[in-house]
Amino acid sequence: YLGKGLRNAARMLGAGLGTRIITVSQSGFDTHINQSTTHPELLTSLGTSLKAFQDDLTARGLSGRVMTMVWSEFGRRVEDNDSNGTDHGAGGLMLLVGDHANAGVRTEFPGLSTLDANDNLRVTTQFRTVYASILEDWLGVPADAILPRIGTTRLPLFV
Helix, strand or coil: CHHHHHHHHHHHHHCCCCCCCCCCCCCCCCCCCCHHHHHHHHHHHHHHHHHHHHHHHHHCCCHHHCCEEEECCCEECCCCCCCCCCCEECCCCEEEECCCECCCCCCCCCCCCCCCCCCCCCCCCCHHHHHHHHHHHCCCCCHHHCCCCCCCCCCCCEC
């Protein structure tokens, strides 16, 4: 489903309608059981779909104008549960894909040996900070107009 959604997104962007934001989702990551079987398949699908989307954008001459943001709506716990999966935890992931994405890790890696008081990954960067950086540095919108009390911390996400 993700590949089809991204293909349709590329078509919409290629139509020149002035579309600035498109959302596409991939379900199935809520892997509380047998995660070692399903998770690699999901990540392979994600990677293959993102590669095809980026190639499609390049073929359409749009790759320099499009940034893809991938994020998880929830984090996972570090320890396995009794069903060979992981339960919901703190933290999560976010990545940017595009010609102007500043490659590399832009936040502090929380590590697996210094968990929080609930044995979750420590949250080292708030989503709002990433969101503010994208709003200002990619979309050209003042972040404080959308994110009250956001402060001035931004991340170097784009080149």
